[in-house]
Amino acid sequence: MLLRPAELPFPFSPREVYGRGGPLVLEIGFGDGRFLVELARARPDWNLLGAEVAPASVSRALRRLRREGVRQARLYRGDARFLLRNLVPPQGLERVYVNFPDPWPKQKHQQRRLLRVPFLELLSTRLAADGRLLFTTDHEEYFHFALAEARASGLFAVRSAPPPPETLRTKYARKWLDQSKPIFHAEFVKTAESPREFPPVRRYPVPHALMQGELPPAAAFEKLVETGPAANVVLLEAWQGREGLVVLARVEEEDLAQEVLLEARPSSKGVYVGLRANCSPLVTAGVKQAVGLLVRWLQERGLQTVQRSY
Numbered sequence: 409m410l411l412r413p414a415e416l417p418f419p420f421s422p423r424e425v426y427g428r429g430g431p432l433v434l435e436i437g438f439g440d441g442r443f444l445v446e447l448a449r450a451r452p453d454w455n456l457l458g459a460e461v462a463p464a465s466v467s468r469a470l471r472r473l474r475r476e477g478v479r480q481a482r483l484y485r486g487d488a489r490f491l492l493r494n495l496v497p498p499q500g501l502e503r504v505y506v507n508f509p510d511p512w513p514k515q516k517h518q519q520r521r522l523l524r525v526p527f528l529e530l531l532s533t534r535l536a537a538d539g540r541l542l543f544t545t546d547h548e549e550y551f552h553f554a555l556a557e558a559r560a561s562g563l564f565a566v567r568s569a570p571p572p573p574e575t576l577r578t579k580y581a582r583k584w585l586d587q588s589k590p591i592f593h594a595e596f597v598k599t600a601e602s603p604r605e606f607p608p609v610r611r612y613p614v615p616h617a618l619m620q621g622e623l624p625p626a627a628a629f630e631k632l633v634e635t636g637p638a639a640n641v642v643l644l645e646a647w648q649g650r651e652g653l654v655v656l657a658r659v660e661e662e663d664l665a666q667e668v669l670l671e672a673r674p675s676s677k678g679v680y681v682g683l684r685a686n687c688s689p690l691v692t693a694g695v696k697q698a699v700g701l702l703v704r705w706l707q708e709r710g711l712q713t714v715q716r717s718y
Contacts, residue, residue, distance in 0.1 A: 430455045512587075
């Protein structure tokens, strides 16, 4: 039920992922999964897809979907823009729901809002003809901002309408209704498609290196940070494993953040440095960069690189 990009082709085949045909419908920011359950009950023919950045919300939603016996939903933990760009097929979506997104109310944070022209351009290439985005919020300023962005894109017709009944049964809708706050709703109907291309992120073979020398103790490690145009990499901490050093890395790239386990351990040919066994991230340029950063740290402590593949 939980999608792992490293295990899927770009883009994925909905029929293979769901085991059946049917309209593909996405909810961005599914929270505790309550709305997905409502959709599953109302439209059992739909194949439901959810994107959510908060790990705790993903865990709660998974438990709810399993408890309610929902089988036609798949969840992705991460940025919806990455999901759209890399996993969703072109013209593959029938409908998208965005319920009560973070309004980022401060002026300096407005570039973080989801419903802006760049996102709408990407979405236009993933929606089917006449596909639509249904947007519901309690934040009036963000509501008008999003409508202006949709019109500015030149790709959507904007229609005001009452929110769907199932939207009003979600956690935040109930909270705002109890406080007598107004709720705003609109539909963005696709009328054109952006001419821009949105190629998927490049994937690489598993990076590794072979080194010679004595491994330093984990106590010698201090957090390392490396920033670059393609990725920001942080080697957060190291500890002594049974066979060598284990290092936790955080890799942040456009619309994608991953926590990756690296290792440096003795092998029959020297010291192997690379991804830890059973760690299966999406191997991107940033993951390669993380392995390279660990190799350079080991070089500074006297190890020599014999061979590398990254």
